[in-house]
Amino acid sequence: MTDTDPDPAESGGDTSDAPPEPEGEEKPDKGAADDRKPQDEGQDKEKDKEKAEEEENVRSAQDRAADPESAQQWGLFASRMDTAFQAMFGVGASGFAAAGGTANFFLGDTAVGQVGDQNFAGRRRSLEIRVRSGLVAKDVLAQIDEAYVEPDDYRELTRKLEQHQLLFIKARGGTGRTMTALHLLHRSCHEGVRKLDPDARLKSLQPKEFEPGHGYLLESLDPDQAATLKAFHAERLGQYMRDRGCMMVVIVDESTRLPMHEIGDLVSTGFTRVKPDRLLERYVEWGLVGSAPEADHEVLSRPEVKEIIAQLTEEVPARELAKLGDLLIEVAHDRIGFETVRNRYSAAGKAGFGEWFDAQADLEQRAFVIALAVFNDEPVQLVSTAATMLADRFKKLAIPRRGDRSRDVFAVSLTQRVQQARAELANGSQETEFGDVPVTKARFQDERYPQLVLDHVRTQYTQALDVVLDWLLALGSIPNPQVYIRAGVAAGLLSQYDFVNVYRRIINPWAVFGDADQRWAAVAALQVPARLPDYGLQISKLLRHWSRHTLPQLRSAAAQALGTTTSISPEAALKQLRYLARHADWVIAYRVGEAISDLFVRADPGLVLRTLVRWSRDDEFVERRLTALLAVLITSHYVEIQADGSERWPALVWFAEHRPDLRRHIVLLFARLLVTIDFKRRTYVHMKQWVRITRREPAVTRPLARLLRDIGARSGETASIRTHLADWAEDPDGPVTAARTVLEHFDQEEGPQ
Incomplete structure (x- = not known):
């Protein structure tokens, strides 16, 4: 099969903007060049200059892809995003449907996930499940089965779904409606079970979009779409479900109007949330399974615990019940005292939080508390510096005269600040481009405080909130990922309550007027509302708008966001990246390539490889084809896999060896790189790096030789690859011994496997 032969991965896909066939093109006359009049010398120089600049841009993008620092910085961003989410929300940014299984993924030197059987990497037993669009991992569904408590009307819901194959659940958020649907x-x-993308149009879905025997969930129905539904649309969709052996549940917010006279028989409006005490009881029982006999298995029967439970209302979020359950399990094991639970969850404790914040000594102290909410569990010096910036802004508002804004730098010690903030100092380490370094970190004693502090400022101090928003905007421009990522997550938290305002004041300026770092701050901010069903459609539309904007910085920001957003499925993200690749310059192409690397790690490697095969066909647009090939290099450079021991393999070499179904795609993509003039040199440089890795990981040697042989056979470059191996084996500055060993195995291979 030659490079022009069809590959199974190349069939299908969106071809709406495929290049048209040439119409009436005349073949150039071989003798025409001799008869042409001389071109204007100025035009020739301009064309030569443009060509030289284009070649330099190509080299720059490829050199950046090969730079270990690029991979390291990309990996650090992923790691710092997880750290920021953990500090603010108690769960990492990848805690939706992170991968798990047999081998760890690395971006640069930073572990970012696993490859193998997909599972849910968050809390082992969760009372609140959030999943990204696409196929729901089996372990997530198993966890739901383990944790689920049926509401009173569960049988009626089951009856309606089985009768019609289509069910609308109309209920307010926080009632367990998503877990019930799943x-x-x-x-x-x-x-x-698959979760549909938030922009799915029920009226436009076709039978071919449904896999037999699958369940489908639309987690939030757009009010505009809901208002126009007719009985005909519902009946047709229900018939599709029956024909394909599928079922669908559509969740509708209680504030959304549905045409009940059209589809009322398919709607459940009596959905009731399970009582908090029942959920908590189930959670604690699971947590104590297998505990030592001395653990207090009757902890829920203690009078002081019953007092806390009696104060729970139905508005308590499921995640808070899970945290309360964790604390009670710790109490049962006598690892913490009950006073910790009382301070956090009693009515007096909740009232005491507002009183405590309002009683903070001065502007400096309140600024410190707010800065700690944004930079919780970061180095204390960073918290203090950010607090000083915020305090100065508060003083400009509270103390108009500049001369009255003096600061006694020895008035309050850091120890006092930390104690008054109900925080603590702890020794820790910090990831840097130079490795881990020891630091002293500041963090709240109660992990709920970052959200509570910002929410208290938002609801009680509107003028102060304006100052905080301006402060966050300024933090986003500081070229330090520790700072702009945390600022982005904090802005994202506040955007959940006033998205339009925060978007216009902070997120959009970061994306439009900022540099690459500020665009990452915007990406970090969008990840927060993207976690919520009610914002999934808005974030999806926003990224689509950015990806089609005339401003290159917005298209770049869209590419940066599409690799990590949980608001849409990987398939939908790849579709938007495909559009970006069609009109990409080399800067945007690089961002698309990084997004592809992220999806390769966090979604489905097979899906990504098949997509790159389609994008890199000869009949594709040149921009998309070159973007796809650049993405192959970026992914191959960035991503390593640590298999069952300590071995660190280049990811694409590992997949070629261990996934026969993906091997042909990897071979084809590298064959295309070798026969594309813009990428040939860099591809050989990359292969040389593979050979160097065999010195560290001898187990890679034979699989690499087989892969190189297959790539050579597919591309017609076998002799050239062998020549390069022989040259590296004789190069005093090259991987001499490793190249000789690979060459020996290369010559032993008889052909494609």
Whole structure:
């Protein structure tokens, strides 16, 4: 099969903007060049200059892809995003459907996930499940089965779904509606459950979009779409479900109007949330399974615990019940005292928080508390510096005269600041481009405080909130990922309550007027509302708008966001990246390549490889084809896999060896790199780096030789690859011994496997 032969991965896909066939093109006359009049010398020089600049841009993008620092910085961003989310929300940014299984993924030197059987990497037993669009991992569904408590009307929901194959659940958020929908679908659809993208149009769905035997969930129905639904649309969709052996549940917010006279028989409006005490009881029982006999298995029967439970209302979020359950399990094991629980969850404790914040000594102290909310568990010096910036802004508002804004730098010690903030100092380490370094970190004693502090400022101090928003905007321009990522996550938290205002004041300016770092701050901010069903559609539309904007900085920001957003499925993200690749310069192409690397790690490597095969066909647009090939180099440079021991393999070499179904795609992509003039030199440089890795990881040697042989056979470059190996084996500055060993195995291979 030659490079022009069709590959199975190349069939299908969106071809709406495929290049048209040439119409009436005349073949150039071989003798025409001799008869042409001389071109204007100035035009020739301009064309030569443009060509030289284009070649330099190509080299620059490829050199950047090969730079270990690029991979390291990319990996550090992923790691710092997880750290920021953990500090603010108690769960990492990848805690939706992170991968798990047999081998660890690395971006640069930073572990970012695993490859193998997909599972849920968050809390082992969760009362609140959030999943990204696409196929829901089996372990997530198994966890739901383990944790689920049926509401009173569960049987009626089951009856309606089985009768019609289509069910609308109309209920307010926080009632367990998503977990109920997933549980219903998992019980009836044994082939799997998929979450639809938030912009899915129920009226436009076609039978081919449904896999037989699967369940489908639309987690939030757009009010505009809801208002125009007709009985005909519902009946047709229900018939599609029956024909394909599928079922679908659509969640509708209680504030959204539905045409009940059209689809009322498909709607459940009596959905009731399970009582908090029942959920908590189930959670604690699971947590104590297998505990030592001396653990207090009757902890929920203690009078002081019953007092806390009696104060729980139905508005308590499921995640808070889970945290309370964790604390009670710790109490049962006598690892913490009950006073910790009382301070956090009693009515008096909740009232005491507002009183405590309002009683903070002065502007400096309140600024310190707010800065700690944004930079929780970061180095204390960073917290103090950010607090000083914020305090100065408060003073400009509170003390108009500049001469009255003096600061006694020895008035309050850092120890006092930390104590008054109900925080603590702890020894820790910090990831840097130079390795881990020891630092002293500041963090709240109560992990709920970062959200509580910012929420208290938002609801009680509107003027102060204006100052905080301006402060966050300024923090986003500081070229330090520790700072701009934390500022982005804090802005994202506040955007959940006033998205339009925060977007216009902070997120959009970062994306439009900022540099690459500020665009990352905007990406970090968008990740927060993207976690919420009610914002999934808005974030999806926003990224689509950015990806089609005339401003290159917005298209670049869209590419940066599409690799990590949880608001849409990997398939939908790749579709938007495909559009960006069609009109990409080399800067945007590089961002698309990084997004591809992220999806390769966090989603489905097979999906990504098949997509790159389609994008890199000869009949594709040149920009998209070159972007795809650059993405192959970036992914191959950035991503390593640590297999069952200590071995660190280049990811694409590992997949070629261990996934026969993906090997042909990897071979084809590298064959295309070798026969593309813009990438040939850099591809050989990359292969030389693979050979160097065999010195560190001898187990890679033979698989690499087989892969190089297959790439040579596919591309017609076998002799050239062998010549390069022989040259490296004789190069005093090259990997001499490793190249000789690989060459020996290369010559032993008889052909493609």
